Amino acid sequence: MRGLVAKTVKAAIPMGRHAIDASWRPPAMAQAWQAPAPLEGIRFAAANRLCVNLYYQNKYRLIEAYSLRRTQEGNILLYALRHETNEWRAYRVDRIQGIEITETPFVPKHEVELTPAGPLSIPSLTRRSGGYDDFRPSIHRSISKKQSFGPTYVIECPYCSKKFNRKKNNTRLNPHKDKSGYPCSGRNGYLVDTKY
Template sequence: HLDRVLERISSESGIDFAMREHTLRVRPNGSLEGRIYYRGPRNAPNPASVRLDLTRDEQVARPPVVRPIQHLYSDQLPEPATVRCYSLEEVYAEKIRAMGERGRPRDLYDIVFLLDYPGLVDQSELISETLITKCESKGVPVPTLERLQESPHRAELESEWVNMLGHQLPALPPLDHYWGRLPELFRWLDGELEVEPLAPVAGGAGEMVWSPSPAAWSWGSGPALEPVRFAGANRLCIDLGYRGTVCRIEPYSLRVTSDGNLLLYAIRRDNRQLRSYRVDRMQSIEITTEPFTPVRLVEFRQVGPLAAPPTTRRSVGGRGTSSAQPYRVECAVCGKTFARSRPGTRLKAHKDPDGFPCPGRVGYPV
């Protein structure tokens, strides 16, 4: 079955799965793990790989949910382009269970990160029940704050915090900040902590919160705001370069004004004043490792990346103008790049950088 699937994918996408035989291993319980090797449009000399881990004995405690497959490229996936997933409540419960068993840096990061997810604020009872079900199915004790604090994995967690997470994140929050929020997490799970909703930033008349879908970002589409989104979602301060000065801020929201400007609302760390900053006037954005405790609703998505849309302004008696940057596509064969006004990866006949005809007709966004 796997060979037929790979043949179909290869015929429709051009991805080469034949350069190296895939490896599969069946576990005693019937589960399967392995790797599929492939070479994509960049024709790299060494194959890339996708890891497979198919489990047969996992107890699913909550009904699966169907979610759209999102990606960052202009190519459209065939309909319906959906996949069955764990519910977010079960993902959270599974992460807490894993933290109790192995205590890896990624587990700690995830369970604290999800603690701030707006859609889970009122789901503590359901997550707690799901956690108990998952632990019973695995035959392991339900994690508690005391067990985590006494865990022998704490020393390994401290030593591996930077090694395991430093290369995965734009800025790595300090371990003490995440470890220090565990009491809050377990009070919330036990129903002892009532989370009071924060009020959003009070913006100007006619402003709207700007928050595109995770798949709306495209290469070269505008000023990169991913550091702002990441910092806000992770409750980290930013050193913002703006009009010749640098100030440290707490990012809270991106708003579109009635005349088409994109504003970042933030609180300055030095004087605690709420300020708005025009995105097109920002000179630099640097994420710090200094955490902040929100005093307003943080209105950034938990997932990225994020880039600003082309700025469109309306003038009295005139038509709007756009400052959109062109898309850039690199030929998968010769490496030559082409500017585009619209997204797309198909290429016309062209010459390579040495002046010879190139057979490449497909590129990838850069």
């Protein structure tokens, strides 16, 4: 089996009934567009191959985030796979009510286009007879309006006194370093503040 190279099949993302704007590309950082959704968190999860618990239209969905597109009507869509069913879904960014980055990893079934650094090439779509879409490069545009979702909980480590902001009221701490840069053994913190 010498010389055998395993190739990952990256199927095209099916865009369904949406007509996509071929001239749009998001900036490298979502804060630049002041988007009304926590897109930096979604990009972080996608880059680290972690599932996102998406709060969308009053329901939670566990998703694998892959791509952003803009429709010809101007709506920004997040394309993702439902983790449990492997079904492609498009979520309008303006209808995302909140997110939680989980510790559930996923193996990409398509190229993850949401990366935390560098310019993104957001491809346009063309229909093929097989029902899937081809990708072509598109152009940059920005959006306005920034919004925060829900309270922020401030958790403090009892060992190193370092403070962490959380969107969920969970006092479990990830491995971290103290203020001097050395590994801290604290894994359970305590709530010191809630910011609204």
